[in-house]
Amino acid sequence: MDEEPLFQAFRSRSTDCDIKIKPHKDSKSGEHIVLWSDIQQAFKNAMFIRNDGSLVSFLKDDNFEELIPQRIAYYPGVVLEVVVEDSKQDTDFTKITPMSRESRSDDNSFNTHSNGSNTTNMLNQNMSTLTLADINTNNQSFVVNSDGKSELHPALREYKQLYHSYFQVIMSGEELQAASIKQSIDKLVVDMEQNKTLQEQLIVMQQEMQLMEKQTFEQLAILQGRVHVLLTHTYDKCPIPKLFIILPKEEGALSGLYRLYFLCECGTHTMAEHNKTPPPIHLAKHEGYDLDKPTEFFERYRSYIMTMMYMVKFGITTDSLIVPPLSSLGILEGLDNTQEHVKYLRSNITPLVDNIIRSLQGYKNDAETTLELPTGNTDFGNLESLGEADLRQLESYLKVVKDQGSVLGNLYRIVTPEGNTKWVCFDHYCANYRESVIQQLRDIVKVNYGRFIEETGRIEIKIGSSILAKQFYNVMVKASWIQELDITLRWDATMDDFQLLAETVTKANVIRLTIDGTHFKNPILDVINRGRRFDPILQLASNTVVQSLQLKGFNDFYSRTSKSSWQLVHQFRVFSMKMQVDLDSKAMKLFKDTLKHCAALTALDLKIQHQYSVAEATSNVLSSLQKLESLKITSGRRSFTASVSQGKIQDIELKIERLDELDSDEFKFIRKQHLTRLAVMHTPDQDLLMDILRLCPRLSHLQIGCKSQRLLALTNRLISTRESILQEQGSCCLRTVEVMEEELRPFDTLVNFVMIKVYIQYIISFAEDSNSFDMRTWIRLGVLGYIHNAAREFIRQYGWSIVFLDQIRFEPFAEILEDIPSTRTSQLESFHFYAYNFPDDGLDRLNKIIKRSPNFKDLGLEFYFGEECDRLETALLLFSRYGTILSSLELGGMYDGTLERIAELFPSRDSFPNLVSLDLDFSRCGLSSHIPWILAMISSSPQTPTSSSSDLSLSRNILDKNSIQKDSETTVSWTKLRKLRLWKASLQTEEWKQVIEAVDFSVLEHLYLRVTKFSRKQLKLLIDRIPVNNISEAPLKVLKINYTPIADSILLRSMVADLRKKVPLIDIHLQEVATIGYSYESTGAEFQLDHVTPISQLVHVYPDPDDPESDT
Template sequence: MNDTPLQAFRAESSSKVIFIPARHDPKSKQLVVRWKDIQHWFVNAMGIMNGKAVVLFLTDDDLEDLHPPRIAYHPDVILDVIVTAAASHSHDVALMSSNVDTDSQALVARSKCSSSEPHPSDKFQGTLPGAAINHLMETVTRRQAAMQPIKNNFVNCNRTDDILQKVQQTEQQTHQKIENVLERLQQTDQQTHQLQQQIEDILQRIQQMNQQTHQQQQQIDDIIQQGRQMQQQMHETGQGNRQEMPSHQQTPKEVQQYLKEALQLQRQEFDRLLAIKSRAQTLLARSFKELPLPRLFIVLPNATGHIDRGRGLFFLRFRLYYLCECGDHTMGDDTKENHEIHMAEHPGYDLDNQSMFFDKIAKEIDMDQARLSQQVDDMIFYLEDTLHINNSYMDSSANSEFDTSELTQLTSYLKIKDEGFVGNLHRTRTQDRRCVWVCSNHRREHHRMRIKIKDVMGKKQWIQNLYSRWSLKAIDLKRLCYHLVTTPEAQSIANFGISSILLFGFGLLSLIAAISWMRHVTMEVEQLNDINLSDLTRQCHYNELTIKNIPDGVDKDRLVNILQHCTRLQVLRIGCPAKHSLAVINLVVSTREKALQQGYSFPLSTLEVMDEGLIPFDISYDDRDHILSTIQFSEDSKVFDMRTNNKLQNQNLGSKITTLVVIPTALTTFGLDALDQVIEISASLVSLRLWFNNLETTIHSEKAKRLLGRHEYKIDGLGLYGDSFARWLPQIIHAFPTRESFPKLKILGVGSYTRSNATQAWILWIVAMISAPPLLPFYSSVAPREPWARLEVIHLKGIALQPKDWRSVIEAIDFMALDLLHFEDTNFSKKDLELLVNRVLDNKRTPQVRLKHLTFDKELFESDGVAALCSKLRMKVPAIMIHG
């Protein structure tokens, strides 16, 4: 008994482990476990899983199930038993209520887990005589002694309980942390809501103040209008009366008093609005840690001054210099910069109104010249000593209560010319979400990250993503061309290989034409007129020329002019629409033939016609995916060879296909390669559906395995059909055993041209493919995520199942997203339909049903009692259409 191998099993929803002895198969000479023994302990067992893989029944050489059914022995592995929900619950209750220490207690657990079905042992539940009881106890004692060595071999099973207990504790701790985080987020949302409410109240007050100001302004206008009317009346009374009136009494005293009061009220309301706006900006800055301007600055006297002749005094001018708020928060991993607060690399700003600035910002500064110079020197020494001792004392967080409205008002005293950014500083955030202003060097250090590029292609792609165009102006190009033409340094450098240039939107071709060593010119000109065309061809030294864009109508005269004047041209690249490519080729060929007939030299040897929008900015000889046709001319004859490299789409541009339905029955190997390329370059592909027929043949079976293996994660529609399930379905099951192989699958069709009896392996695979996805926790959001999509269409054809197998299939169907359910040429019966209707009507298991079409065989549709079941089904799903 000590050498008897035991196989460990556990129910899918239970943590308890049951050990069943394995048996020696005399035919195969291997250890097996009988399916009957498994069902003895796990009632309503549907299948066995080893992790994510399905454990199949053993078969003979003809792939037929052995009788009785059995599975192979898996040493040191705990196999999961798939049972129905009711059976699993009863099994857990039985295991929880027993310790499985003795054989008699195991019999009790067996009777409990099998309570849903009658068991032969139920007939001994009556009163037994005393002798029978003593005989039973002796038998139990002997079996306990025999099972004791087996129990000793599996003492380590308690470790599994300990591990499961630790896992449960860890899961509880994780859930507790998630609840704490959610509670903090809720508190933050409440605080944000309160701040928004305060801001809305302030804005409402501002709106009310504006309305009041508008009303007061209207009153002032009315008073002014009344005053003007009174002046007009006084003017009409006569000139003498106006002369007798004092000059300061030309308007009544009441009107003057009203005007004064109105102006005073308007000034007070304006001051209130400014105060409210200042407080609102300060509240926003404190709440969201925003700073509109740098907060660290220093004011120093200007190097030069001027004499104010009106005052007769030497009046100093001051400049404001901003400081970089660098520190420990801007240090990177491999930093080489000095992270100490320093003056920004900027000439500073002149103060427009120094008196108001110092009254507002620096009221404590003594403007006396003698004391000011000494105070400035002392402050500089103090700053240097303090920065040398400890740089952290001026941390930007030390003055968190600074009124940010004063920073905004500060700009009114400065003569700012660079409005894009202030003082060459950039606003960034630290890890603790504080806002600081730092220079460009420390900003790069703060945002620097290490990138490891392992392959050449990845490096090339990364550099292309970082590439940015330089927007040049005409003056920059003029200086560049002048430098290239005149300076001897540029000429000497050109002798070492600088012989090509790329121009975008450039019209000064006369400057480039003067460069005698330029051999390769790539230009992008919106309009090639006669003036710049003559500049281009006047002094032609090029042996390569690329014209990126030719309009729809081919300009024959200009292209011929280029070919005739460019006497050294050897390679010509032209970009044009694909429909005009043949016209361009014929034009170049005819021009070359005429020149050779007239005895002129025509060195052009290569013509490359490219698709208009696909010419890259850096044309290389190794990358020719954009080339439509390449023409190689012979040196002494009119004969030329043409090489065509036409493609469905350029790889860089990609395909715009969104839905692709493929029936690869007639595709060859080259067709499959082309299909792979189309799928790979179709970045916008949303729906990919593959329908395979005649899978019983080796050719079509290999096609299916190839396409499914390469694009399984993109497929949302799949049809698998063949002559006999036994000839091709086991291969598909072996290659793709689980539903996780097709995470986007929404349409599934499986069928045979001739009806076949399904094996247990086929049934388990079909159940796995049509089952609903389990909900997996996704802690970064509130909603859980699903490992695969829900099926919308299910089509089963030419399959025959046992009643219990139909029950398993119907129980596994996910009705949450299912639109069409089609059973064709199957043995789907009236009882199975009744089971399906009850399954749909069960509100607990299927609270939501969107089934629109249900189709089964015509014989079943016309049988008795089916109409009543259909009516019962329409009570929950009124819009369903049932076909036979």
């Protein structure tokens, strides 16, 4: 039986009967629709469709774009009204009146804090006299142009544009500008009253706009609530600012380049006593930070960034803080207007913020149809505060390298009286504190061999007596903003001394306290308080301020504490104790009873003699520690780390020197509590290790230190044991096995090699519940290149897994590599070797090794030429064949002729585009004639087009310049040097200047100069060349200048201090000409001078030609 045909009924005011139009079936959705073109055929002047007075919108896709051709949904059994344009102009109108304030529901107003905001109040007042215009393009108030296309009437379009601007300035608090726009809107409304058709369209639009207004206010109310929660959220564990915004760099949002700006979290907590209004939150006094991996950053933090951007755009006011609306530029208050980035922000911050909001919303940059306000596309209910884990990871997305004592954004950490952590600028940091008090604190810390990190409010100090302690306490209480105190008491403190310390810590609002009591004995004058000597320390845990307590050297802590000191603790979250004695039964009971009173504890770190007893005791009281997240117990070089959730141990990681150190009780405890990670520092007993693998079913990661002679047997045993477990039990959790040198020394830290040592490190990754696995191996040989039989067998069996190989001689290892079965594809990526006695067929053999390694990308070569011509020809052949993948090059024993030949055939870095490490020894040749080649090798970028050479013939014939086939002139880009080493480079002053200026210190990490004429003048030039960047530090990690005419002086120390300011963590080694004499060695933050016998009394010293202070 045929289906009855479907029709959609339409009617207009000008027709007396219904007109039926046949709908179409959408092939994608399967739904019935009616085409707009069909409606226009039946109703020539059709403008839009209504259903019971409500607008019927065109159907849209997932991106809210209208489907083409335009269409509406099918409404079965419903007669839709077609609104058409009249052909004549009527003059009898009903006056268009704006919606009254009473027409809105009461809950439409913008929810604010009790104080409210000027922007919100103004918005409510002004909006009561206007009809909300349609904010997006989905409202269908159409006219038909000559092309038959539907578009808004020009008057309605102008009205919409004016309202767009009006709403913007109202939200921004610009009252004068809003009043001017309102006058224009009123005039336009009067003009529109002369047209009946426009009047009808406006009436239809009013219902839509009233709904949109209600939604807008509800969304903004949600936004303000979210922002209020965010601003009052407490982050206890993350020492990093939490308020920031993202702005495009000057190139624009579409360039993909962005910068993060932190905000100063000022408020009532930084308000001066005579002020009644808290200072507004503003940008930190910092140039901001470029983003690393911006795509990943926005994916992770998009919701939080949206909250921040809306907060600074619209502003917010609460009892304790003010965020000014963006239009007032209050967010730029206090910044130095002479700085270029501040000038740029002051002129462009509004469009920059709008660009980010638009990008995050997915809006198009259409000024006519787009309003940078949250509409239906943005759900503020989904905007979230930033979790502590996310906050900890934030810094990893910023292009910044910072010193331990520095902080992000030049902000300082404070804690409010309510216990909330805030990050504020220096001006607000010092707002309530006199500079004299701060200076007193600096002085007293310095006198007591301490360190005052003002940015984070941390003091590290060693005090030798109770009198000095009282002086320090008095000043610290006056300052009252010290957040962290690490104090060493270097006298035998009494209970009264501890009581005074506890009172001071409470008054000063210290939240993290570390006390070193390694100097304690048994004070004779405090015998009466012997059993409660440490009561004040334990009571600190309940002062509602201290959240972290670390005790060192309190060996008799639990035998010198009374029950009367125990109280229920709320704020106490981190507890760490290091003692050198075991706990007897009485002390163990006190220990467990103490933990029961720490209900809020999240981290417990204990260093004690007997791990098992403490671990067992702790596990028995875990039910009282529902918030505990981590438990770590260390004994000597053994560590036991457990993750805890809801009072139960979830995972255990055990690090131990030798497996046979585990006694039966410890073994039972580990097995019972689900061991998941095990690290063994020395070659393990294989039978015992396999037993652990079988008896600990959740063990997923093994880290083993093993002698290379035992590697093969251990590896095969692990793989076979896992296979048997899979066969017997059907599953095995072991996923990763990492094996390295004994003591668990990572491969990249092995610098000083034993003559015949073989270093092998590998990682095996097993597939889930499968025998298949992947393996990556790193190998480095000793000076003699000796390979013992056990290592040879390991390489023959698992050589396919080698990814990095560093050896002295080519031939021995090449033989082994060639013997590796080709059953699996070689994973070799890097091969570094010393080309000593390179065999005649070496190039062919090396080529075969590389060809069977599809991932090969890195070759390192070391040469010592001497007088043998064959070595030079070998080098030239290797350079010509593999120069493009050469990453490390060391040239020693060069004569003038050797260097001339190399420079002639390979004049620029075009031949070595991927070189990152260069080591040159000029002990046997002069330098003056080779300066251009040296500059070409170390230059940061191509200077002129150069000729690139093709591969040379593999013949052993003597090469000349004409044997190189040259391509057309091209400019090749190359990798910049990260490591440069020059030996016996006897350069003159001007030549040194050329070399220093050619080095790119924006990427160089290591610089070694040995036995050179490098003077203080050159050092000054070098320091000046290191770039100054407020966003990130220069990457230079090591500077070694040995056996040079740099004599010790005040000037030298000043220069080193200047270098330290630019690169705080650089390792500096400066040594004078003679091997016996003074040397500077600086690692990290401090710089020390090691003075032996003055050189002038021992050997002849080359004078420093640029230093009038130097002696001859």
